[in-house]
Structure formats: structure tokens, C-alpha cells
Amino acid sequence: MNTGALAGRTHWGETPASTEEGKRQQAVAAMGDEGNEGSENELFARVRAKLKVAVGEDVFNSWFARLELEEMVEDRAHLSVPTRFLCSWIQSNYSERILETFRTENAAIERLHFTVRVNGQARPRLAPVAEAEPQAAPGTVPAAPVRSIREAGLLKGDALHGSALDPKMTFDSFVVGAPNEMALGIARQVADAAANNTVSFNPVYIHSTVGLGKSHLLNAIAWASGAADPARNIVYLTADHFMYHFINAVKGQSALAFKEWLRRVDVLLIDDMQFLQGKSATEFGHTIGTLLTGAKQVVVAGDAPPRDLEMLDERVRSRLSGGLVVPITTFDVTLRRSIVAKRAEQAATRFGVQFPEQVIDYIARxxxxxxxxxxxxVNRLVAANQLTHEPITVPLAERTLADLVRSREARRVRIEDILRVVSRHYKVQRNDLLSSRRSRDVVRPRQIAMYLAKALTSRSLPEIGRRFGGRDHTTVLHSVRKVEQMMKDDGDLCQDIELLKRMLEE
Structure with missing residues (x-):
């Protein structure tokens, strides 16, 4: 994201020092003994305290709590923040107030310099995000130094902000087979088009059950799209991260800035779509509509097809379904073996551990x-080898992976399966189970469905609540306990639930 707007201004009518040397001497004279690090920290503490009083505790905690002073050099204060979004918002809305507050403590400070911290450290000053320049006197037109990220010399990949990207999740490390071949091909095509400032299929929706490579493909698209031009504004966000940013923006009365930040992206990648709930889902709907209208690439991943995302309104589901919907199916033994062989090869390179072909075949089976x-x-067997020095064999794999094998013997039950079976068994519409209807013919099947979700899946109570129309986890807990109590008193209900379990596990 290009952030070349003016980050700070001097007061109207102020006459800055006429030369750089004059400014330097003025700064040194004004600062006196405060030039050392301890005095700078004390000065910044006073600046923070005054800002907190001026803007209020809520606004301060939202925007300034993570603002840090790196150093003060001559007439310039170097400040840093942890994210580019925060940096852009502070520069656009509060830089003048921050500068004025600094000047109440040290009149020599005439400019601000903002950087974004990377891994807890500020970027070198040779690569600023934006630098404050004095504002011209009234009647003149200030020349705003607008520079692209490439011109500013920022680190490659700075455009990849949002949720953290995994550098290991690239196209080169993705193992392809029949179940994911189409998804990989589409992802590569999207990335190639985005790297060339064009749009291919739009939007793209990738769906599968957990652990089949959706996040890997979204990460790979982000890396490949940004590799050609780091100035591209590519945003990867998990649904939880999207909701976190949106809720904080609403609390900090900066929802408009958040929306504008999202709508300026070139490529938007949203992961774990099924967890998006409430007003955040509504805002996502507005955002995706704006981006598609502006011909910006949108890629979304979820664990169910768009039509099953009940938390989204019909218009958004229609938009997602109207794009390219790409499923990743359950891995077959050929793809599983390819994945194990790849991981075994990596283990051999890193740890010098050899996996016999029989062990690779056993794991894949x-x-x-x-x-x-x-x-x-693979990781378990490497650890077992390193700890016991026992060579990797099929008997070692049988002992080491026993619980993993047992836990996967039964068919994996999904909440979507539970909704389908319960609605069919009790002759209730699936949408009614997710609705707010309170009639007995709906409430009881809904409670039973929640009970089965808790008993047969690994989903947490909050996750189950989100999948049942955005309900609170306490509602799910109440339903589970209610069904357990009813089962103690009603033998027919026990038989009913056992029948549903067998139907789900077959």
C-alpha cells in the first residue's frame, strides 16, 4: 500500500530554520541534556500522557498504545508502529496532533518520521514508510512527496500484510495429485494473472474439509502474486483476523478507514470463511461487492460450498457461487504416498533419517x-528415531502411530452431515435448524443436532455455535445438557439418537 501522504505539519505562520545547519544547531540548543536515550524516553512518556488526556483512553488504546519512539535526531522524531494499516491511519488522522504534542515538550521537533516494525524491530531509516515534511506557509501549494514502495526501497513483500504468511507454503512445496490438481491449476492461473495486473476467474472459491491444502494455496497465491511487484497491495486474512480488525475499527471509531484500506487492495485472500459471523460477514459482503465491481481479484477458502455458508446473506452467497467454485476432494492413496515421500525426503536432507519404501507405503495406507x-x-517417526536411535521400520511406525491410526478408523463426521441427517430424520428444513424459530418441532431437533455435534466432532462449543446460526457457546452447552437429561428419562430418545449416530458413522 502506498503511503506517501504528509505525516506531519508545522504551525501556520511558523518560520522554520532557513538551513539544515541552522535547524541542527537549534535542535541541539533546545534539547540540551535531553539528547540521551533516557531523556528521550522520559520526553516520549510525557508525550504519550498528554495524548491520552487529549484523545481519551479508548482512542489512545486503539491507536497509540503500540506507538514507540525509536530516536530523535536533530529536528526529527522517529516513531514506529507494528502494522502498515496502523501507520497509515495515524499519519492520515493524528500526525499533526502528535507533532504539536512533541513541540510542547521540545520546540525543536519540526518533523515526524514513521516506520513499521518488522519482527519487533523498526525498519532502517533508509526505507521509511513516510516522512513528515513541513507544511508551506498559507497561499502556497505544498509538494507532497509521494513515492511508491519500490522507490522507497521497502523490503520485498511489504505489500503482503494482514494475517501472517507462511514462507514454506509456496507452489513449489505443494504436492499435487488428482484430488487437488484442478485447485492448483486455478491457483497458479490466478497468481500469474495478478502478477501481470490482470484478473482471471473472479471470485474464486476453494472448499474442502480440514487439512487438504486450502491455506497452502492461498499463501502460495499471495507469494507468487507479490513476487513480481512488491508494490502490489495483496492482503491475506483469516476470517478471525478479518473480524478482529473490523471489531477493533468499530470500537476505535475508524470503521471507515478499515473499509477504505480493504477496498484499495489489488488481491484479497480470505481463509476459513466458515468462521465469519455477524456484522463482519455483512462488511465482507460489501467489500467483496466493491472489489469485484472494481475488477480486483478475490479468492476465498472455506470448509463448505458457498450455498452452505448460512452466516452470509443470499446476495454474497450468490456472488461467490457465480464465480469459480473449486473443490479439493479427500486424498487418495497415491497422493498420500506422494506427500509422505516428499516429507521423508525433506527429513533425510535435514536430519539424515532414511525412510524405507515399506514405511512410506504403510503411512500412506x-x-x-x-x-x-x-x-x-513423519515428524513422530523422526522424533522417535532421534530419541531412541532405533531405525525407522514398519514395527516402529505401528507403535508410534497407533493412536493416530485408531483415531481415524471411524468415519469423520462433519456438522454439515449432522444438519443433513437430523433435518431429514425429523422432517425439518435445514434452514429452520439454523434460524431463531422457537417452536417445539424445531427446538428439539436443533438441540439434538447440537448434542451430536459435540459428541461426534472435535469442534469447540463456540465453533458449534457459529455453525448453528451464530449462537453463543452457552446456548450450545445448554442444549447438550438438556439432551443428556432427556436421554436419562426417555428410552425412545436414546434409541433415536443411537440411530442417528449409526447413520452418521456409516
Whole structure:
């Protein structure tokens, strides 16, 4: 994101020092003994205290709590923040107030310099995000130094902000097979088009159950799209991160700035779409509409097709369904073996551990869930080898992976399956189970469905509540306890629920 707006201004009618040397001498004279680090920290503490009083505690905590002073050099204060969004918002809305507050403590400060901290450290001053320049006297037109990220010399990849990207999740590290071949091809095409400032399929929606590579593909698109031009504004956000930013923006009365930040992106990648709820889902709908109208690339990933995302309104679901919907199906034994072989090759390079072909075949045959479990199986065997110095064999794999194999023997039940089976069994519309209807013919099947979700899936209570129309976790807990109590008194209900379990586990 280009952030070349003026970051600070002097007062109207102020006459700055006429030369750089004059400014330097003025700054040194005014600062006196405060030039040392301890005095700078004390001065900045006073500046923060005055800002807190001026803007109020809520606004201060939202925008200034993570603002840090790096150093003061001559007539300039170097400040840093942890994110580019925060930096842009402070520069646009509060830089003048910050500068005025600094000047009440040290009249020599005439400019501000903002950087974004990377891994807890500020960027070198040779690569500023934006630098404050004095404002011209009234009647003249100030020349705002607008520079692109490339011209400013920022680190490659700075445009990839939002949720953290995993540098290991690239197209080169993605293992392809029949279940994910189409998804990989589409992802590559999207990334190539975005790197060339064009749009291919739009929007793209990738869906699968957990652990089949959706996040890997979104990360790979982000890296590949930004590799050609780091000035591209590419945003990868998980649904939780999206909601966090939106809620904080609303609390800090900066929702408009957040919306504008999102709508200026070139490529928007949203992961774990199924967790988006409430007003954040509504805001996502507005955002995706604006981006598609502006021909900006949108890629979304979720664990269910768009039509099953009940937390989104019909218009957004229609937009997602009207794009390119790409499923990733359950891994077959061929793809599982390719993944295990790739991880075994990496383990051999890193640890000098050898995986015999028989062990690779065994893991691919018995670990049938998803890619993360395959990675975990290889990691377990490497750890066992390192700790016991026992060579990696099939008997070692049988002992080490026993619980992993047992936990995957039964069919994995999804909440979507529960909703389908319960609605069919009780002759209730699926949408009614997710609605706020309180009639007995709906409430009881809904409670039973929540009970089954808790009993047969690994989802937490808040996750189950979100999947049942955005309900609170306490509602889910009440339903579970209610059904457990009813089962103690009603033998027919017990038989009913056992029947539903068998239907779900077949």
C-alpha cells in the first residue's frame, strides 16, 4: 500500500530554520541534556500522557498504545508502529496532533518520521514508510512527496500484510495429485494473472474439509502474486483476523478507514470463511461487492460450498457461487504416498533419517485423514528415531502411530452431515435448524443436532455455535445438557439418537 501522504505539519505562520545547519544547531540548543536515550524516553512518556488526556483512553488504546519512539535526531522524531494499516491511519488522522504534542515538550521537533516494525524491530531509516515534511506557509501549494514502495526501497513483500504468511507454503512445496490438481491449476492461473495486473476467474472459491491444502494455496497465491511487484497491495486474512480488525475499527471509531484500506487492495485472500459471523460477514459482503465491481481479484477458502455458508446473506452467497467454485476432494492413496515421500525426503536432507519404501507405503495406507496428519506421522517417526536411535521400520511406525491410526478408523463426521441427517430424520428444513424459530418441532431437533455435534466432532462449543446460526457457546452447552437429561428419562430418545449416530458413522 502506498503511503506517501504528509505525516506531519508545522504551525501556520511558523518560520522554520532557513538551513539544515541552522535547524541542527537549534535542535541541539533546545534539547540540551535531553539528547540521551533516557531523556528521550522520559520526553516520549510525557508525550504519550498528554495524548491520552487529549484523545481519551479508548482512542489512545486503539491507536497509540503500540506507538514507540525509536530516536530523535536533530529536528526529527522517529516513531514506529507494528502494522502498515496502523501507520497509515495515524499519519492520515493524528500526525499533526502528535507533532504539536512533541513541540510542547521540545520546540525543536519540526518533523515526524514513521516506520513499521518488522519482527519487533523498526525498519532502517533508509526505507521509511513516510516522512513528515513541513507544511508551506498559507497561499502556497505544498509538494507532497509521494513515492511508491519500490522507490522507497521497502523490503520485498511489504505489500503482503494482514494475517501472517507462511514462507514454506509456496507452489513449489505443494504436492499435487488428482484430488487437488484442478485447485492448483486455478491457483497458479490466478497468481500469474495478478502478477501481470490482470484478473482471471473472479471470485474464486476453494472448499474442502480440514487439512487438504486450502491455506497452502492461498499463501502460495499471495507469494507468487507479490513476487513480481512488491508494490502490489495483496492482503491475506483469516476470517478471525478479518473480524478482529473490523471489531477493533468499530470500537476505535475508524470503521471507515478499515473499509477504505480493504477496498484499495489489488488481491484479497480470505481463509476459513466458515468462521465469519455477524456484522463482519455483512462488511465482507460489501467489500467483496466493491472489489469485484472494481475488477480486483478475490479468492476465498472455506470448509463448505458457498450455498452452505448460512452466516452470509443470499446476495454474497450468490456472488461467490457465480464465480469459480473449486473443490479439493479427500486424498487418495497415491497422493498420500506422494506427500509422505516428499516429507521423508525433506527429513533425510535435514536430519539424515532414511525412510524405507515399506514405511512410506504403510503411512500412506493407514493415515487416511489429511495432509497435516501425514506431516505429523513423519515428524513422530523422526522424533522417535532421534530419541531412541532405533531405525525407522514398519514395527516402529505401528507403535508410534497407533493412536493416530485408531483415531481415524471411524468415519469423520462433519456438522454439515449432522444438519443433513437430523433435518431429514425429523422432517425439518435445514434452514429452520439454523434460524431463531422457537417452536417445539424445531427446538428439539436443533438441540439434538447440537448434542451430536459435540459428541461426534472435535469442534469447540463456540465453533458449534457459529455453525448453528451464530449462537453463543452457552446456548450450545445448554442444549447438550438438556439432551443428556432427556436421554436419562426417555428410552425412545436414546434409541433415536443411537440411530442417528449409526447413520452418521456409516
Amino acid at each position: 493407514v493415515v487416511v485423514s489429511h495432509g497435516r496428519d501425514l506431516d505429523g506421522a
